[in-house]
Amino acid sequence: MLKSKDYTTLDFLTVPLRIIPLQTIYSILITILNSLIPAYQTLVVANFINTATDIFKGRVDYSSIYLPIILIMSYIIFTNLIPSITQIIETSAQNKLNATLKKEIALKQVRLEYKHIENKDTQELINRVCSDPIKNFMAGLNNWFRGATLLISSFSLLIIVMSSTFISGIVIIIISVPLFYIAMRTGKKNYEMGMEAKKIQRKYNYLSSILINRDFAEERKLFAYSTPLRDKFDQLYDESSKIENKIEIKSYIHMKSGSMVTLFIVIVIVTLLLPSLHRGEISLGIFIALVNAIYGLVQNMSWQLSSTMYDYARLKEYLKEFSSFTRLSEKKDACVLPADMDSFAFESLEFRNVSFKYPGTEHYILKDCSFILSHHKNYCFVGVNGAGKTTITKLLTGMYDEFEGEILINGKSIRDFSFAEIKGLISVVYQDYAKYPLTVKDNILLGNLTKTDEKRLETIVSEMGLKDVVNGLEFGIDTYLGKIKENSKDLSGGQWQRLAISRLLYSNSKINILDEPTASLDPLAESQVYELFSHVNKDRFTIFITHRLGAAKMADEILVVDEGHIAERGSHDQLMSLKNGKYSKMFASQKSWYEPKTKSVFLEGEG
Ligand SMILES: Nc1ncnc2c1ncn2[C@@H]1O[C@H](COP(=O)(O)OP(=O)(O)OP(=O)(O)O)[C@@H](O)[C@H]1O
Numbered sequence: 001m002l003k004s005k006d007y008t009t010l011d012f013l014t015v016p017l018r019i020i021p022l023q024t025i026y027s028i029l030i031t032i033l034n035s036l037i038p039a040y041q042t043l044v045v046a047n048f049i050n051t052a053t054d055i056f057k058g059r060v061d062y063s064s065i066y067l068p069i070i071l072i073m074s075y076i077i078f079t080n081l082i083p084s085i086t087q088i089i090e091t092s093a094q095n096k097l098n099a100t101l102k103k104e105i106a107l108k109q110v111r112l113e114y115k116h117i118e119n120k121d122t123q124e125l126i127n128r129v130c131s132d133p134i135k136n137f138m139a140g141l142n143n144w145f146r147g148a149t150l151l152i153s154s155f156s157l158l159i160i161v162m163s164s165t166f167i168s169g170i171v172i173i174i175i176s177v178p179l180f181y182i183a184m185r186t187g188k189k190n191y192e193m194g195m196e197a198k199k200i201q202r203k204y205n206y207l208s209s210i211l212i213n214r215d216f217a218e219e220r221k222l223f224a225y226s227t228p229l230r231d232k233f234d235q236l237y238d239e240s241s242k243i244e245n246k247i248e249i250k251s252y253i254h255m256k257s258g259s260m261v262t263l264f265i266v267i268v269i270v271t272l273l274l275p276s277l278h279r280g281e282i283s284l285g286i287f288i289a290l291v292n293a294i295y296g297l298v299q300n301m302s303w304q305l306s307s308t309m310y311d312y313a314r315l316k317e318y319l320k321e322f323s324s325f326t327r328l329s330e331k332k333d334a335c336v337l338p339a340d341m342d343s344f345a346f347e348s349l350e351f352r353n354v355s356f357k358y359p360g361t362e363h364y365i366l367k368d369c370s371f372i373l374s375h376h377k378n379y380c381f382v383g384v385n386g387a388g389k390t391t392i393t394k395l396l397t398g399m400y401d402e403f404e405g406e407i408l409i410n411g412k413s414i415r416d417f418s419f420a421e422i423k424g425l426i427s428v429v430y431q432d433y434a435k436y437p438l439t440v441k442d443n444i445l446l447g448n449l450t451k452t453d454e455k456r457l458e459t460i461v462s463e464m465g466l467k468d469v470v471n472g473l474e475f476g477i478d479t480y481l482g483k484i485k486e487n488s489k490d491l492s493g494g495q496w497q498r499l500a501i502s503r504l505l506y507s508n509s510k511i512n513i514l515d516e517p518t519a520s521l522d523p524l525a526e527s528q529v530y531e532l533f534s535h536v537n538k539d540r541f542t543i544f545i546t547h548r549l550g551a552a553k554m555a556d557e558i559l560v561v562d563e564g565h566i567a568e569r570g571s572h573d574q575l576m577s578l579k580n581g582k583y584s585k586m587f588a589s590q591k592s593w594y595e596p597k598t599k600s601v602f603l604e605g606e607g
Pocket of ligand 1: 391
């Protein structure tokens, strides 16, 4: 379970320790052993050279070489065998960490309050954090190991150097301080430049999606915007490449100057050590091993440290965003299935002086909006774009709680219903309803996951005019839909619409809202879908939302939403009789849409 808190780099260790404890402990132990390898190597090589020298000078017996050889062999076996074993363990650990982390992140996502989904900034944050969490967590864990390896190996080598020639150790420390500082600065600077490049990359990736994606194909052709867009893409690509090249060049210069400094230090220390070697104060073995150790040590300080610092800065930024993501507020009961509301007898729905503005905005979208709807009638909300029709459904379905006034179902405030009860009571088919790449059957069953009723399913398929479509499919109702699976079949727009409406019918909810799910049909075909729906659904309370007034006509009552409140209300005839009424004006302007010139699209079977 993902905690809401400020994540620190320590969490790159604690999260894997929670999810894959054994593998993480193994990795920690291996890291410590690996860090000691350079010091161990230095000592065994020195021991080997000294023993070989003694044998050569006839001071010791040939058999004395066995132990140094065994020690060298043990080091060679360890460094060759352990990486492949570690690789196997790490791959399976990574898979488990990936699966668990993704599950926990997905759970957080579904629990989020709806306002975060609609907000552009939080939506972008969610996309960035959730796109590849494992990559960042693994990099964070490895960065810990790299840092620890660097520290332990440098420290152990330093002890060896200082125990032989104290002064060389001091020289290394003195020279390493500025090297360390430069490495840190380079790491941070590279990171900042990298972020700049990333920003530009996000822009050109978006442009590239417009140039490639199927969704934009028609407009791409129609407006012929590919060429100017490609020019913009090229320009952004060049900008980001320039920054990346700059980073590369800077890193290269840093690496090369680091190598030169390393070489210089080694030469200085060799010069310092030579007199001691000459006087026999240090052995040849120790001398060679020390030169090696010093070289490795300064390399660590100059080059490896800078890339570790670069990753550290990058991963710290990721953690900042990860923390913001985990702290996003959640909706209570977000994951709970809709409650069974079979026994609930719906009587009325009331908005009492409801005012509402979207979080982070100043403008009221609904202002003193009041109306009462009763169960024995069907209603239609109409109004111009942006009048607030969909906002009414969002408040009703509990997507937003921060409204003023009261929303009452059977006289009881919706704040006193649990979210599960609200979900059980109300179903909506939105304009941009989902098209699930599942079977026809599962597309409908999603409407009510608490029980499977085959007979009801069959009735709905037939009543919504989908029987012939289903019979024509290779695997009937069990045929996969969409474009993802092999053997799956894509439906026409009208068929998907009827499937989405079937899902609502299967849900058994008491309040059904159709928020322009038929917007892509022509006005006449839309009226016919609504007629079919109200015929099938005659016993259930339904609210239609539409711009097309020909479809609104068949509702018992029409409510005209204007600037966030109900401006007019009544039957079609009543509203038409109002002098200078908004509805009658709108109807007059749309009248010609409903004068049939050709056969209905819907009756032709939606292509
Ligand atoms: N998440 C949001 N944040 C801020 N403003 C929003 C948000 N969602 C909608 N709005 C604004 O609220 C107003 C009402 O939108 P709403 O979708 O309720 O209108 P509508 O009557 O359903 O319009 P349409 O007929 O175009 O679907 C619009 O001005 C819209 O820009």
